[in-house]
Amino acid sequence: MKFSQMLSSCWEKNDSLLCIGLDPTPARFPEKFKTSSRPIFDFCAEIIDATADLVCAFKPQIAYFSSSSAEQELIDIIDWIHTNHPGIPVILDAKRGDIGSTAAHYAKEVFERFKADCVTLSPYMGKDSVEPYLEYVEKGEFVLCRTSNKGGDDFQMLDIGGVPLYIKVAEKVAEWDINGQMGLVIGATYPEELKKARATVPELTFLVPGIGAQGGDINAAVKAGMNKDKTGLVINSSRAILYASKEADFAEKARAEALRTRDAINKARG
Numbered sequence: 001m002k003f004s005q006m007l008s009s010c011w012e013k014n015d016s017l018l019c020i021g022l023d024p025t026p027a028r029f030p031e032k033f034k035t036s037s038r039p040i041f042d043f044c045a046e047i048i049d050a051t052a053d054l055v056c057a058f059k060p061q062i063a064y065f066s067s068s069s070a071e072q073e074l075i076d077i078i079d080w081i082h083t084n085h086p087g088i089p090v091i092l093d094a095k096r097g098d099i100g101s102t103a104a105h106y107a108k109e110v111f112e113r114f115k116a117d118c119v120t121l122s123p124y125m126g127k128d129s130v131e132p133y134l135e136y137v138e139k140g141e142f143v144l145c146r147t148s149n150k151g152g153d154d155f156q157m158l159d160i161g162g163v164p165l166y167i168k169v170a171e172k173v174a175e176w177d178i179n180g181q182m183g184l185v186i187g188a189t190y191p192e193e194l195k196k197a198r199a200t201v202p203e204l205t206f207l208v209p210g211i212g213a214q215g216g217d218i219n220a221a222v223k224a225g226m227n228k229d230k231t232g233l234v235i236n237s238s239r240a241i242l243y244a245s246k247e248a249d250f251a252e253k254a255r256a257e258a259l260r261t262r263d264a265i266n267k268a269r270g
């Protein structure tokens, strides 16, 4: 099934725009994982099983796996989601960007080796750097547009002939997206920009990090970024859910935080 169809059906089935980010940091895991031979896999699997009915997607961040030489655990956790919670899309947050010949290998890695349904990409190297991903027509790509961090101002807010660069990126992505598979990354920390981007590209889906640990306002972000159908958003929270408790009740507390977040998003949708 196409990534866009998987996402739409999870928005509806789970009544949720919430995406849980899988950013596993072993030092923050509960005690019991100290004796596990695969702590990253075991921790993520428990979080996934406790929350799968509350989300529209899971978003593993590749650096948290590769920095611990845990690529096999990443492969296994994506397989775990597809096998045990079929239909929930996996967005691999890898922020790739390189010349076409190299991008073809990154695309093969993300879609064939890791078997993710979607990937995050940098727009900095232009159209030919994203084209190899688009050849996987069933898959999705979210392109960095207005990132959630303060340093995003350095380039994204530069005036490019009367519009900020992030708006130019939004326009370009809409132009490149001939197959309805692309979207934008826009931080919940910037509701004004969410609103302007939504007005510029009403049809694109936005991946929205920055609520939870980064302090973005859920109500403001949802109201600014949702589309005319009150969807069009994949709102990510990682640390606030994963580390809601460091005790034996971590999965239960993660579920409670996920439920609270999903409901706050839905309240804002109206």
Ligand SMILES: O=c1ccn([C@@H]2O[C@H](COP(=O)(O)O)[C@@H](O)[C@H]2O)c(=O)[nH]1
Residues within 6 Å of the ligand: 021, 023, 061, 093, 146, 147, 148, 149, 185, 186, 187, 209, 210, 211, 212, 213, 214, 236, 237, 238, 239, 240
């Ligand atoms: O603009 C961006 C793009 C990506 N991220 C990623 O999202 C999560 C956020 O984690 P929290 O714990 O909810 O803050 C993380 O994987 C980032 O790499 C982002 O924050 N901002």
